[in-house]
């Protein structure tokens with residue numbers, strides 16, 4: 001059963017048209033700067049075991065995974081097939097608008113780690129996605145939800161658009177815990193710009209992550 005945390009008003013976004021239209025043309029750009037990306041890749045290097053079965057949900061042409069590590073396979077999901085096709089880390093992918101249909105087409109307890117980078121901020125039904133992620137992860141499996149302080153504002157639901165960085169961490173944690181996830185770890189860090197600017201103290205995109213682990217003894221009902 002999905003436990004609702006957000007109210008109807010929290011879910012509204014200023015551009016209410018089908019998200020598939022917004023993502024119809026591929027964007028072969030980096031949505032996050034080098035400082036953020038290298039922090040995220042390091043976190044993956046530390047937390048995701050080699051050989052794991054991964055799901056990169058709400059992805060694009062880049063997955064930010066460490067190049068030197070091999071995984072059993074990486075399943076990708078997004079809204080633009082051309083971007084997903086160009087992502088060298090994906091073994092397979094599917095396209096699905098998660099604001100229209102929250103059921104993930106994956107077996108229960110079939111994935112070791114699920115990743116969402118700069119994506120949660122566009123979810124209008126995050127509770128149902130959090131419940132699905134709990135279903136498809138194996139016991140002991142990890143969820144890493146990473147984001148910075150930028151977004152496509154017209155596509156972000158009100159709760160995200162109007163919240164502070166700390167509010168974002170808190171609301172992701174609340175939504176997860178309402179579905180039965182244990183208390184997640186919250187990460188909030190500044191980053192250094194990549195290259196010479198960083199050596200001079202230049203700041204990169206701030207790094208935030210919510211990291212949750214599915215209980216070993218989890219029973220699906």
Ligand SMILES: C[S@@+](CC[C@H](N)C(=O)[O-])C[C@H]1O[C@@H](n2cnc3c(N)ncnc32)[C@H](O)[C@@H]1O
Nearest residue numbers: 019031058059060078079097098099117119122
């Ligand atoms: C800012 S991009 C981030 C892409 C990638 N994770 C990265 O790190 O560069 C946001 C992504 O969220 C996904 N997305 C946004 N709205 C969505 C929706 N309604 N349903 C499914 N995916 C969506 C798209 O795949 C889009 O590429």
